[in-house]
Amino acid sequence: MxxxxxxxxxxxxxxxxxxxxxLEQEVPPDFGEDDLVFVHExxxxxxxxxxxxxxxxxxxxxxxxxxxxxxxxPGFEHxxxxxxxxxxxxxxxxFHAPRSAFDAFITGLSNIYARGxxxxxxxxxxxxxxxxxxxxxxxxxxxxxxxxxGSRGGVYQVTTYPKGVRTFPHQHKSTHNNANNQxxxxxxxxxxxxxxxxxxxxxxxxxxxxxxxIYLYHGTEQSWSNGPIIELVYSxxxxxxxxxxQIVIREMxxxxxxxxxxxxxxxxxxxxxxxxxxxxxxxxxxxxxFGKYQNRWLYGGRSELIYQQNGVLFWIAGDQNDGIGxxxxxxxxxxxQTIPVNRYTLMMGDMTYVTQANLYDVLDPFAHDxxxxxxxxxxxxxxxxxxxxxxxxxxxxxxxxx
Amino acid sequence: xxxxxxxxxxxxxxxxxxATLPExxxxxxxxxxxKFASTEELAAKTGLTRHAVDTxxxxxxxxxxxALKEHTHEYERI
Numbered sequence: 001m002x003x004x005x006x007x008x009x010x011x012x013x014x015x016x017x018x019x020x021x022x023l024e025q026e027v028p029p030d031f032g033e034d035d036l037v038f039v040h041e042x043x044x045x046x047x048x049x050x051x052x053x054x055x056x057x058x059x060x061x062x063x064x065x066x067x068x069x070x071x072x073x074p075g076f077e078h079x080x081x082x083x084x085x086x087x088x089x090x091x092x093x094x095f096h097a098p099r100s101a102f103d104a105f106i107t108g109l110s111n112i113y114a115r116g117x118x119x120x121x122x123x124x125x126x127x128x129x130x131x132x133x134x135x136x137x138x139x140x141x142x143x144x145x146x147x148x149x150g151s152r153g154g155v156y157q158v159t160t161y162p163k164g165v166r167t168f169p170h171q172h173k174s175t176h177n178n179a180n181n182q183x184x185x186x187x188x189x190x191x192x193x194x195x196x197x198x199x200x201x202x203x204x205x206x207x208x209x210x211x212x213x214i215y216l217y218h219g220t221e222q223s224w225s226n227g228p229i230i231e232l233v234y235s236x237x238x239x240x241x242x243x244x245x246q247i248v249i250r251e252m253x254x255x256x257x258x259x260x261x262x263x264x265x266x267x268x269x270x271x272x273x274x275x276x277x278x279x280x281x282x283x284x285x286x287x288x289x290f291g292k293y294q295n296r297w298l299y300g301g302r303s304e305l306i307y308q309q310n311g312v313l314f315w316i317a318g319d320q321n322d323g324i325g326x327x328x329x330x331x332x333x334x335x336x337q338t339i340p341v342n343r344y345t346l347m348m349g350d351m352t353y354v355t356q357a358n359l360y361d362v363l364d365p366f367a368h369d370x371x372x373x374x375x376x377x378x379x380x381x382x383x384x385x386x387x388x389x390x391x392x393x394x395x396x397x398x399x400x401x402x
Numbered sequence: 403x404x405x406x407x408x409x410x411x412x413x414x415x416x417x418x419x420x421a422t423l424p425e426x427x428x429x430x431x432x433x434x435x436x437k438f439a440s441t442e443e444l445a446a447k448t449g450l451t452r453h454a455v456d457t458x459x460x461x462x463x464x465x466x467x468x469a470l471k472e473h474t475h476e477y478e479r480i
Binding site for chain 1: 409412413416434435436438439440441442443459463467470
C-alpha cells in the first residue's frame with residue numbers, strides 16, 4: 001500500500017467515523033449498536049437517492065409519504081368537479097338531488113338527443129331490430145304446430161287464415177283430364193297393393209252408418225305422402241240426416257309433417273302425455289269462405305279428429321248436426337284394425353271396389369283445407385298447401401265429386 | 403476498496419434481498435434505518451407492539467445480511 005493510498009484509506013475511515021458520529025446525533029435514543037452498524041452498512045452500499053434501476057422499492061416505500069399518492073380528502077371530487085364545471089361554464093347540476101321518474105326520463109331523453117353519436121347508434125340499433133323482426137315475425141306470428149304422439153301428424157294452430165297457400169296449378173287439371181286419368185274402379189286388392197301401408201278399418205261405427213264408398217287418391221306432386229291416400233266414406237242409412245250424413249276417413253302415410261291449419265281456439269287435444277303430445281286432436285268446425293277472398297272459422301258443423309296408429313295418419317271428419325262429436329270420433333279411432341283383404345272381401349261382397357282418382361280432382365271434406373307442410377330437407381322452408389285450386393268453395397262433408 | 407462495479411452489484415443484491423421481504427418489513431426497515439424512526443413510533447404507525455417491531459427488524463436485518471453475505475462469498479470465490 002502506498003502512502004497516498006494509506007492516506008486515502010485513513011481519510012475514508014475518518015470520514016466513516018465522522019459520518020457515524022453525525023449519524024448518532026440523528027438517530028433516536030433507542031438505537032442499539034447493532035442498529036447503528038446496520039445503518040452504516042446500508043448507507044455504504046445503498047441510499048434511496050442513488051437507486052437507479054427498477055423496481056424502485058424505496059420509491060414504493062416512499063409512496064405512502066408522497067403527497068401525490070395520498071388518499072384524497074372527503075369532498076375533493078365534488079370540489080374538483082365544481083371547479084371544472086365553473087371554468088368550462090357548463091350548465092349542469094353538480095350534485096344529484098332526488099328526482100321523480102318522469103324527470104329522470106325527460107332528462108335522459110334530452111341527454112340522448114344532445115349526444116349525436118349516441119342517437120345514431122340508437123337509430124341503427126332500432127333499424128337492425130326492426131329488420132330482424134320483419135324477417136322473423138312471420139315464423140312467430142304464423143302459428144304453432146301441435147304434433148301427435150309418435151307421429152308426423154298433428155295440427156297447425158293459427159289465429160287467422162294463412163296467406164300464400166299453394167295449390168296445384170290449374171294446368172294439371174287439363175293435363176291430366178284425359179281418359180287415363182279419369183276416375184276408375186279397381187278392386188280392393190289392387191288398391192291395397194298400391195298402398196304403402198295396410199288399410200285400417202274401424203270396428204266401431206256410430207249407429208246407422210255404413211260403408212258407402214272407398215277412394216284411392218294419387219298425386220304426382222304430393223311428396224308429403226308416401227304413396228297413395230285411401231279414403232273410406234260411411235253414410236247414414238235409414239235415417240234422414242240433419243247434416244251431411246257422412247263420416248269420411250282419410251288414411252295416409254306421411255313423408256313429412258302434414259298439419260291441417262286450424263283456428264287455435266277450435267282445437268282440443270285428447271290424452272296429452274307428459275311431453276305435451278296428444279294421442280288425438282279434435283277440431284271443432286272449419287274455415288268458411290265468404291266471397292272469394294274473405295273467410296272465417298265456423299264453429300259447429302264439421303267435427304274432425306286427427307289420429308295416428310303405427311305411423312299411419314288418420315283424418316276423420318263427421319258432422320255435429322248429425323250428432324257426431326268428439327266422443328264418437330274418438331271411439332271410432334280407437335277401434336281401427338287391419339284386416340286381410342280377402343277376408344274383408346268375403347265380408348263385404350260387392351262393396352270391395354275402390355274408386356281411383358287424382359288427388360287434385362277430389363272434392364272431399366279435406367280438399368279445401370289449408371295444410372302446413374314442413375319438409376325434411378329444410379325445416380325453414382315450411383309452406384301452406386291446399387289440394388284444391390279453387391279456394392273460394394267450401395265443400396261440405398260428403399260432397400265427393402270427381 | 404470496492405470498485406464502483408462491486409458497489410453496484412452489492413446494491414443490486416440488497417435491492418433483491420429487500421424485494422423478498424414482506425411489505426411490512428420493508429416499511430419497517432426503511433422507516434428505521436433510512437428515516438431513523440424510533441421503535442415506539444413504528445409501533446404506533448403499524449399497530450404492532452414494540453417487541454414485535456424489534457423482532458421484525460431483527461429478522462429483516464438477518465435476512466438482508468445473509469443475502470449480502472452470500473453475495474460476498476460468491477465474490478470471493480470469483
